[in-house]
Amino acid sequence: MAMVKTPQPTSRRGFLTRLWIGLGVVAFLQILATTVLSLLSGRKRSQTGQDQIIEVGKLSDFPPGSVTFIALGHLYLCHLDTGGFLAISRKCTHLGCAIPWVTERKQFECPCHASVFDITGKVLKSPAPRALDLYPISFKRNQVTINIGKSIKRSTFKTEQLAHPQELS
Ligand code: FES
Structure with a gap:
């Protein structure tokens, strides 16, 4: 007499194995998506690091002591x-909050968590961890130009960061 094999209900072990395989596939796809996105954003970052020169005015438009x-x-x-x-x-x-210059106190005061910076961008009061970023300046035919595509990070102010009009280019 032939024996008829009835289908077995899915065992617990089989179910867990399939579940782990499914979770592994999802995790792999997530890692793949994160890697692709980070590569794309890295490319975007290097594009924003390109020179972007703007003319902001004549030297005489910016008297000593002005901000x-x-x-x-x-x-x-x-x-x-x-x-x-x-x-x-x-x-x-x-x-990353936008910081206003406060003329009465001659300092930059962050409205978010009260960091304070002097006219050189140096931290006077934390929680800001370092001085405000700079952009390269050049002086061409009595015009002031700034490269807004190249921000410069710094820990504090140093006199060698100053741009002088006699450094004509
Ligand atoms: S964002 Fe300026 S102090 Fe926090």
Whole structure:
């Protein structure tokens, strides 16, 4: 007499094996997607690192002691009383809030967590961990130009960061 084999219900072990394989596939796809996205964003980052020169005005438009907001670059052009220019990012180095210049106190004051920076972008009060970023400045035929495509990170202010008009190019 022939024996008829009835289909067995899915065993617990078989179910768990299939579940783990399924989870492994999902994890692999997630890692693959993350890798592709990070490669694409890396390419985008290097594109924004390209030169992007803007003309912001004549030298005489920026007298010593002035701090001028340059909307196109989201930065401030600071002409120190002691001489020398700095193009300072308005993005706070703590969590990225836009920082206003407060003329009465002659300092940058972050509205988010109260970091304070002096006219050179140096931290006077934390939680900001480092000085505000800079952009390269050059002086061409009495015009001030700033390269807003190349921000420069720094820990603090140093006099060699100052750009001087006599360094004509
Ligand atoms: S974002 Fe400026 S202090 Fe936090």
